[in-house]
Amino acid sequence: MAIVRSPRNPIISPADVKPSRDDFQVVCVFNAGVMRFQDEVILALRVAEKPINSNPDVELVPVYDVTAGNVVVKQFDRNDPKIDVSDSRFVRTPTEQYLSSLSHIRLARSKNGVQFEVEAAPALAPANEYEIYGIEDPRITSIDDKYYISYSAISPMGSAICLASTHDFKTYQRHGVMLCPDNRDVEIFPERIHGKYFALHRPNSGEYGRRDIWIAESTDLVNWGNHRWVMGARENSWDNGRVGGSAIPFRVDGGWLEIYHGASKSDRYCLGAALLDANEPWKVLARSKTPIIEPEMDYETQGFFGNVIFNCGALVEDGKVKLYYGAADTHMCYAEIKLEEIIKNLA
Amino acid sequence: MAIVRSPRNPIISPADVKPSRDDFQVVCVFNAGVMRFQDEVILALRVAEKPINSNPDVELVPVYDVTAGNVVVKQFDRNDPKIDVSDSRFVRTPTEQYLSSLSHIRLARSKNGVQFEVEAAPALAPANEYEIYGIEDPRITSIDDKYYISYSAISPMGSAICLASTHDFKTYQRHGVMLCPDNRDVEIFPERIHGKYFALHRPNSGEYGRRDIWIAESTDLVNWGNHRWVMGARENSWDNGRVGGSAIPFRVDGGWLEIYHGASKSDRYCLGAALLDANEPWKVLARSKTPIIEPEMDYETQGFFGNVIFNCGALVEDGKVKLYYGAADTHMCYAEIKLEEIIKNLA
Numbered sequence: 001m002a003i004v005r006s007p008r009n010p011i012i013s014p015a016d017v018k019p020s021r022d023d024f025q026v027v028c029v030f031n032a033g034v035m036r037f038q039d040e041v042i043l044a045l046r047v048a049e050k051p052i053n054s055n056p057d058v059e060l061v062p063v064y065d066v067t068a069g070n071v072v073v074k075q076f077d078r079n080d081p082k083i084d085v086s087d088s089r090f091v092r093t094p095t096e097q098y099l100s101s102l103s104h105i106r107l108a109r110s111k112n113g114v115q116f117e118v119e120a121a122p123a124l125a126p127a128n129e130y131e132i133y134g135i136e137d138p139r140i141t142s143i144d145d146k147y148y149i150s151y152s153a154i155s156p157m158g159s160a161i162c163l164a165s166t167h168d169f170k171t172y173q174r175h176g177v178m179l180c181p182d183n184r185d186v187e188i189f190p191e192r193i194h195g196k197y198f199a200l201h202r203p204n205s206g207e208y209g210r211r212d213i214w215i216a217e218s219t220d221l222v223n224w225g226n227h228r229w230v231m232g233a234r235e236n237s238w239d240n241g242r243v244g245g246s247a248i249p250f251r252v253d254g255g256w257l258e259i260y261h262g263a264s265k266s267d268r269y270c271l272g273a274a275l276l277d278a279n280e281p282w283k284v285l286a287r288s289k290t291p292i293i294e295p296e297m298d299y300e301t302q303g304f305f306g307n308v309i310f311n312c313g314a315l316v317e318d319g320k321v322k323l324y325y326g327a328a329d330t331h332m333c334y335a336e337i338k339l340e341e342i343i344k345n346l347a
Numbered sequence: 348m349a350i351v352r353s354p355r356n357p358i359i360s361p362a363d364v365k366p367s368r369d370d371f372q373v374v375c376v377f378n379a380g381v382m383r384f385q386d387e388v389i390l391a392l393r394v395a396e397k398p399i400n401s402n403p404d405v406e407l408v409p410v411y412d413v414t415a416g417n418v419v420v421k422q423f424d425r426n427d428p429k430i431d432v433s434d435s436r437f438v439r440t441p442t443e444q445y446l447s448s449l450s451h452i453r454l455a456r457s458k459n460g461v462q463f464e465v466e467a468a469p470a471l472a473p474a475n476e477y478e479i480y481g482i483e484d485p486r487i488t489s490i491d492d493k494y495y496i497s498y499s500a501i502s503p504m505g506s507a508i509c510l511a512s513t514h515d516f517k518t519y520q521r522h523g524v525m526l527c528p529d530n531r532d533v534e535i536f537p538e539r540i541h542g543k544y545f546a547l548h549r550p551n552s553g554e555y556g557r558r559d560i561w562i563a564e565s566t567d568l569v570n571w572g573n574h575r576w577v578m579g580a581r582e583n584s585w586d587n588g589r590v591g592g593s594a595i596p597f598r599v600d601g602g603w604l605e606i607y608h609g610a611s612k613s614d615r616y617c618l619g620a621a622l623l624d625a626n627e628p629w630k631v632l633a634r635s636k637t638p639i640i641e642p643e644m645d646y647e648t649q650g651f652f653g654n655v656i657f658n659c660g661a662l663v664e665d666g667k668v669k670l671y672y673g674a675a676d677t678h679m680c681y682a683e684i685k686l687e688e689i690i691k692n693l694a
Contacts, residue, residue, distance in 0.1 A: 206553020
């Protein structure tokens with residue numbers, strides 16, 4: 001398909017982001033929620049930080065300390081055989097699975113959509129027991145005069161979904177845990193359908209190893225129910241490993257278009273689209289035969305976790321879908337594609 | 348503690364239950380929800396059935412077929428090295444984890460609380476895509492003039508929680524998936540607290556291996572949110588493996604008493620109690636120092652899955668807690684204990 005990447009990619013790199021404190025470094029900036037607000041494009045970036053560490057014998061792990069009310073640093077001996085650092089994303093002890101970095105949400109603003117100014121301080125940072133290991137992968141939905149931000153909250157209790165809202169992208173209200181562990185990838189629809197709110201979500205069934213897209217309903221955006229299964233991985237396809245929703249669904253002729261991510265069994269993440277029924281959005285009418293975009297460029301194939309294109313938001317303007325995406329779990333990139341190209345490739 | 352078991356235990360055995368069809372046998376009857384209704388005690392039994400099978404070389408697996416609208420039998424070759432039947436509860440193929448039996452919900456009725464007449468036909472049986480592998484472990488809550496039954500719905504998508512209701516224990520209304528996979532052990536509180544409904548639940552975090560008790564709120568019993576963590580396993584205790592709610596919480600002096608099940612790391616299931624705050628029931632005030640009841644009798648230590656005492660409901664009458672419990676995942680038993688004994692053992 002005729003996907004056009006920005007020649008400025010990556011448009012935001014870790015070096016462009018000021019650490020939240022002097023003893024930390026930004027290691028990844030990726031998976032941003034997107035919203036056009038007034039005359040700007042706003043990205044709600046996921047910023048992952050690690051303590052600066054010059055000692056190769058130790059691993060420093062940042063965690064939010066609920067009692068202290070701030071982030072503290074735990075130290076582990078890398079030479080201890082009980083400490084497992086074989087996966088760069090984790091530090092595993094016999095009793096706990098720490099994340100090697102701690103994520104918060106940071107805003108970046110742009111007038112032209114590709115050159116961004118990153119704010120100096122976090123917009124939302126870990127603040128309670130559900131967020132001890134960080135907050136990740138925000139999606140922003142505009143409903144009436146408010147902007148709702150759903151994000152993954154990681155803690156020893158698992159990966160839950162929390163909800164926050166804002167009127168102005170300056171102050172935020174938190175609305176608690178919206179979906180209990182394990183869940184990720186929540187996209188609240190921008191309109192009520194027959195009077196109800198809907199959200200796509202991606203429960204993680206440990207019992208059955210399934211990571212499929214579901215949908216839930218709500219009357220108040222806080223309480224969710226009537227969960228329905230929407231779609232799963234497809235054998236013999238680019239998305240044969242697992243799937244999750246990515247961008248906020250938007251209306252097209254014949255239904256809702258959802259940009260979703262699909263991983264192969266070997267953890268290669270691409271983006272595709274699913275056409276959902278206009279009135280019964282749990283019904284999938286068509287899906288992308290081939291990915292909209294797949295990891296091809298060096299900045300997509302190499303990084304903290306390579307071969308990953310992951311998206312949390314898009315703008316749909318001028319007949320184009322403008323994709324802001326995390327590449328290789330390391331930096332933010334931009335690409336655009338004509339909406340009609342995506343539609344044409346559905347089957 | 349002074350737990351008194353019925354001399355009639357087990358009070359209901361598989362032989363007491365008529366199979367739902369001629370080619371099936373009842374292998375387990377256990378984990379019943381309990382309700383006093385009119386002049387009777389009603390048990391909502393979990394009845395597990397298997398196809399009658401005289402061929403030791405094959406394994407017959409019953410599953411609900413959504414398209415056909417009934418239960419069909421799948422056949423597997425036990426000599427095929429790719430078919431794993433090492434755990435009696437499962438038949439595992441390279442791509443799927445079947446349950447070796449299929450559960451439905453069956454009523455039993457009693458005037459004296461220990462001698463039960465088991466109905467001839469299921470009250471609730473698998474009926475949709477979320478229930479392909481059966482419906483399990485019902486809990487019954489009386490609210491206003493209705494009885495709400497929450498149960499685990501098992502399918503290849505995981506273990507979800509479904510809700511049904513009845514006025515008369517004759518006809519039932521289904522209310523869809525209340526909590527998405529993986530979840531189990533839902534107990535809806537019998538009263539609103541400051542205008543809101545509450546339910547304990549037990550999400551299963553595959554990512555972090557946690558099986559802890561959470562609580563959710565609702566305004567309509569269908570949509571649930573504001574999830575909060577309540578309690579987990581305790582090191583150096585009888586419940587050091589995992590916990591889940593068991594009986595419907597009931598009011599006592601100083602709060603709500605919840606009978607819960609706790610398993611040790613070696614999967615020995617006992618019952619204990621937790622005292623929850625009267626107004627903020629996510630706050631645990633005290634827990635049983637030692638189990639209320641633990642597997643000791645032959646009918647508790649030996650069976651389909653031995654060393655299990657599992658409870659889905661109790662009656663609180665005459666200062667006593669009357670426990671109906673599944674023993675060894677095989678049969679229903681009864682025991683009672685003075686409420687004051689349970690309270691005295693809290694710390």
